[in-house]
Amino acid sequence: MMIIFKIWWSQVRKRWVVLGIALLLSLLTSIVFHLPDATQRYMYQRWQESASLVDVVIGYKGAPTQIVASALYRMENPTGNLPVESAEFWGKHPLVKEVCPISLGDNIGGIPVVGVEANYFDWFGIHFEQGNRPLNPNEIAVSAALAAQHNYVLGATVHTAHGSDSRGEAHAHHDLFISGIFNADRTADEQSYFVSNAAYSGMHNSGNKDFTSLLMKLKSKSGLLMLPGVISKRTNEQGAFPVFIFGQLQKQWQPTLDRARLYGKLLSIFVALLFVAFLYFIGMTEKSTVQLLRVKGIKYNNAFLATHGLYLFAGLVGLIGGISLFITLGLPLSLEQAAVGLIPLALSAILLYVKMNKK
Numbered sequence: 001m002m003i004i005f006k007i008w009w010s011q012v013r014k015r016w017v018v019l020g021i022a023l024l025l026s027l028l029t030s031i032v033f034h035l036p037d038a039t040q041r042y043m044y045q046r047w048q049e050s051a052s053l054v055d056v057v058i059g060y061k062g063a064p065t066q067i068v069a070s071a072l073y074r075m076e077n078p079t080g081n082l083p084v085e086s087a088e089f090w091g092k093h094p095l096v097k098e099v100c101p102i103s104l105g106d107n108i109g110g111i112p113v114v115g116v117e118a119n120y121f122d123w124f125g126i127h128f129e130q131g132n133r134p135l136n137p138n139e140i141a142v143s144a145a146l147a148a149q150h151n152y153v154l155g156a157t158v159h160t161a162h163g164s165d166s167r168g169e170a171h172a173h174h175d176l177f178i179s180g181i182f183n184a185d186r187t188a189d190e191q192s193y194f195v196s197n198a199a200y201s202g203m204h205n206s207g208n209k210d211f212t213s214l215l216m217k218l219k220s221k222s223g224l225l226m227l228p229g230v231i232s233k234r235t236n237e238q239g240a241f242p243v244f245i246f247g248q249l250q251k252q253w254q255p256t257l258d259r260a261r262l263y264g265k266l267l268s269i270f271v272a273l274l275f276v277a278f279l280y281f282i283g284m285t286e287k288s289t290v291q292l293l294r295v296k297g298i299k300y301n302n303a304f305l306a307t308h309g310l311y312l313f314a315g316l317v318g319l320i321g322g323i324s325l326f327i328t329l330g331l332p333l334s335l336e337q338a339a340v341g342l343i344p345l346a347l348s349a350i351l352l353y354v355k356m357n358k359k
Contacts, residue, residue, distance in 0.1 A: 003298070004306040007289065011310050018282060019314045025275040026315040030322025030341045033268035036261040038331035051242040053124060056227060058082070058090060058214040064240035070104060071213035072242065073188045074112040078104050078212035079238065086237060087214055093230075095223040098123070101211035103200040106160040108193055111146065113160050115197040115211070121182075123217075124189055130154055131180035134195050137202040139179035141194040147181045154178055160193075160203055174203045272344035279311055279348040283355055308352050315345045 011019065059067035062079030069076040087101045100123060103115030120126070121133050131154045134141050142152050152158075156178045176195065184190045197211055218224065224241060231239035286307040298306070319341045326333055 004302065004309070007306045008310045019310065022275070022279060022282070022311050022314040023318040023321075025271060025278060026318025026341075026345065027322050028318075029268055029271045029275055029344060030319050031325065032264055032271055033341065034322070034326060034333055034337060036257070036264035037337070038326050038333065040257050040261070042331050051246045053217075054215050054242055055218040055221070055224060056216040057240040057242065058086065058216065058231070059212065059238050059240060061236050061238045064238060065245055067213060067238060067240040068242050068245050071102060071215065071240075074104065074114070074192060080236075081210040081212055082214065082237065084209035084211070086234075087211065089234075090214060090216060095218055095220070095226060096216050097219045098217040100215045101197060102213050102215060103197050103211045105212065106162060106200070106203065108158055108160055109150075111191060111193060113140075113193045113195060115195050115200040117197060120194075120215075123215075125185035126182050126189060126194075127184075128180045128182045131178070133182075134179050134199070136179075137196060137199040138175060138177055139195065139199070140176040141180040141182055142178055143190045143192070144181055144183050145190050146193070147178075152178055152181070154181065158193075174199075275315065275344050276348045276351065279308075279315065280351050280355070282311055283308055283352040304353055304356055308349075308356075312345060312349055312352075315348065319345060 054072065057067050057071045059071065059078065060080030060082055066076045066079055070078045082101075084101075087099060090096055091099045098119065100117050100120045102120070104112060106113040118133060118135065121128075126133075128141070129144055131141075140158060142150075146152065157175050158178065159174065159176065176199070197209065200211075201209065218227075224243070227239060231237060289307050322341065323333060323338050
């Protein structure tokens, strides 16, 4: 074993660039091969996650996609405001189990400030690490991620700005004290501040209780078929059904995602072949070392391990690095998907071993 470690140490000192290239090629193979599938799963998982939480979103007359994108993902501006009577009507409807009016339109440093009712936090899986949910008009809750980014602590004072742009007019007259720091199940909630709906009235010196969207959970999914007729009779209200919108988006984007998967697979095959060819070429440069070890009576397996083992190990590190990157980014791979990355590594090992033993 000592001679193996000596050769490895010599390779580390003299051929570290080559080892780095082997690692990089393996890393790129892993990333390029899995990225399209992982991205698609991530997108669908996030859409399905929110679609399973909310059955219907009621907004002011406008595009249903815009209503869902603004209310659930804060990716669009709201279509308008609704009066408090809308929330009261739907809250009493026999098909509706739970409602939560939300208010949008302000930001802090470009991050949206969302006005909600107290039931939103349990509904959407928001857990408070410190403090409590905002109940008073002068309280605000921040995520642990935003608190760490801006060094927020409980009791700190912040001010919102009007609109979705951080350069909007600041509401300097309305102090908001951080009442709680939370963790959220959804990324959209992690990247939001939360206040009560009443706080929105106070920030805008308004006595009305208008809101921008109403989130609804139905008693039965059959209500999805019955509500459109009711909504059509409501003045200035537009119903958006996340599950149907998700299906439309999936159908619209599927051809593009399929092409991305195909190109990703072709590119990954090319990089994998490049990796195999690179290790095979490196194996040929170690021919004299193999012959020297054989002259000294070293067995084939040990000679193979001594001359090629570190290069294969570098490839394995690159593969593990790619898998770890996906896990860190919240794009986990199944065991079978992760194992696919071993194919170019195993092929390289087989070719190198056959080449070394070839008479």
